[in-house]
Amino acid sequence: MLAPQESAALASVVGQPTRATIPLNKLAPEAALRRLELAIVRRLEGFLHGDHLGLLPGPGSDANDARMYRPGEDDVRRIDWAVTARTTIPYVRDTIADRELEVWGLLDVTPSMNWGTEGVTKRDLGIAAIATIGFLSQKMGDRFGGYVMRPDSVRRLPARSGRSALYGLLRTLLTEPFVPDHAPGGMALADAVEQLSRHQRRRGLRVVVSDFLTPGDHELDPNVEPNWERSMRRLGVRNQVLAVEVVDKREIEFPDVGDMLIRDPETDFERYVNTGDTGARARMDAASAAQRERIRIALRRAGVGHIQLRTDRDWVQDIARFVLAYRRVASLLHTPPQGVEK
C-alpha cells in the first residue's frame, strides 16, 4: 500500500495531481537548518534593524567611511583617532546600517510543474525549496513573501516575518489550487519575473523556482538566449537572485515504457512514441542534457545563483551543499553590473 502522497505523485504521470505530495511538516528540517547561513552579499535597504549589511549609513556594526567631525552633531565617542592623528583634523567613522532581509520567492505552478515520477511533484519540490531557503534566511526581522505564477495571472502573497508567518505562506502554497492541464493564458516565466522586479522595488533576495522550460522552445545552442534570461538579468541588477531549477529524473533520463501516448500538459502536443527505441532514448537524453546545459549557461550569464534540484534526490542536502559552496563564490557571482551600487 502506497502512502497517499506517493500515489498522488504517481497519478501526476497520467493526469493532473489532486493533492500535495509533501506534507507541510516534511518540507524542511527547521532545526537542522538553523546552523546554516545563506550568504547575503548584496546590500539591502529596509526600515528595520536587522542582521544584514545595509546600503545606507546608519547605526550598525560595520565601519563605513570616515568624515569630518561636526561639533554638536556627532558623538565624541565616535571619533576615529587614527585618522585624526594623521590628518590633525578630528574625524568620525560612520557605520553602515544593519538592515533586515526581504525575500521574495516566485513559484511557477504552471501545469508542467504538476508532474513528478519519483514520489514528489516538481511543484511540491519547488515549495520545499522555498521552505528550505525560507528557514535558512530566518534572521531577526527578515521577511518572506511569495509570488505564485499561474498561466493567467500572478498571485502575490504578502511578505511577513517570523516562522509562523513562513509556515502560513507554505501552507498557502501547498493548498494553492492546481492549474488544470491546457489552462488558457499566456503567462511566460519572463512576464512573471518582470512583474516581480517591477513590484518589489526594495533590494533583497529573490528566489525563482521553475523548471525553466519554455513550451515549444527546442533551441539547444547556449549562445541563443532563452526568453527569460533578459528579465532574470534585470531582476539581478538590484537583487541577489537564486534560481532554483526543478528537474524530474525522467526529464533527464527518458523512460523506457514501450509504445506510449505522450501528451504535454501545456501545449497540444500528442503523439505515440515508441520509447523502447534505444537510439531514440539516447538522442532524447543527449538533447535534454544539452538543454539543461543551455539553461545553466544562461543563468550564469544572467549573474544569478543556480541550484538544480531533482525529484529523486534529497533537496535539503542539495541546498545545504549549495549554501556551503555559495559562501565562497557568492560575492563574485553576484557582482552587480557597472554603475550599480553593490
Add this chain to the structure above:
Amino acid sequence: MVIPLLVAAYIWASRRKNRRGMRFTNTSMLDVVIPKQSQWRRHLAVALSLLSLVTLTAAFARPKTTVDVPRERATVVLVLDASLSMQATDVKPTRLEAAKAAATSFVRTLPEKYNVAVVSMAGNASVLVPPTQAHNTVETAINSIKLQESTAIGEGIATAMRALEQAPKDPAHPNSIAPGAIVLLSDGSNTSGRSPLQAAAEAGKAKVPIYTIAYGSENGYVDLDGKRQPVPVDHAQMAQIAKLSGGQTFSAASLDELKTVYKNIGSAVGYEKAQREVTARFAGYGLAFALLAALGAISLGAKWP
C-alpha cells in the same frame, strides 16, 4: 447498427484532446528528437477487430446465399404415352401399366447422377417432372400418370426437348442444350398434333437420340364407350422416329438393353443456383480477422527481444 457507432466512437476517441496517456513536460525537445511515427498498425488492429466483430455477428445470424452448385447436366427424358389406347390389355396387365413398370425399373437402374424428367403425353404433352436427380420423385410421378384422350407423339417429343432445356445450364454456353436422351414409351400411333417424324428430325439435329419402346401387338384393342376399337401398334413409325433422331428401338422384351441409353449420353457438368448456409465461411473470416487483430495488438504492445 452498433458497428458504425463503434467506428465513430473510435475516431472520436482518437481525435479527443483529453485522452489518457503519459504526461511529459519536455515535449518540445521530444518533438524535435523523435520523429512522428505512423499509426497505421494501431488503426489496422482496430479495423481488423471491428471486421472480425462484423463477420462473427453475420455468422451468428446464419446467413444464406445463392451459390452455384455443380450438377450433372446429362438428362434422360422419359416420355410416357398416356393415351386411351394404352388401356389395351394385349400386354399384361395393360400397355400403360407395363410401360410404367418398365420406366420405373429403368429409372431404378439409372445411376444417381443422371437427371430424369418425365413427360406425359396424350392429346397434349406436359412436363410432369422437370429434370431432377431425385429419382424417387420421378417414380412417384410415373405412377401417378392418368389416361387421357388421343395421342400427340410429335408434341411429346417437342415437350421432351423443352424439358431438356430446363436441365442445369452450362455457364460457358448457356444456350447449348444439355446432353441427353429421350426414352419414348408408346404404342406408336399418332392421332393429333405435329408430325412425329419432323419432331424426331429436330431432336436428331440437336443430337438428342430418341430411344423408342413400342408396347402392344397388331391385334390390340380397347373398349371405348362400349365399342371395341382396334389399336394396332405402329412399329414402323417408332423405328423411323428412332432412326431419324439417331436412337434405337427396343422391344418390351429387350428392356435390359436400355442401359445403352445412358451409356451413350455424354457427361457434362452444369451449375445450378441453390440456397446454402455460409455460416462457416463467415465464422472462418471472423476468426482470421480476430487472429490478425490480436497479432497486431501484440505487436503494438510487446517488446520484441
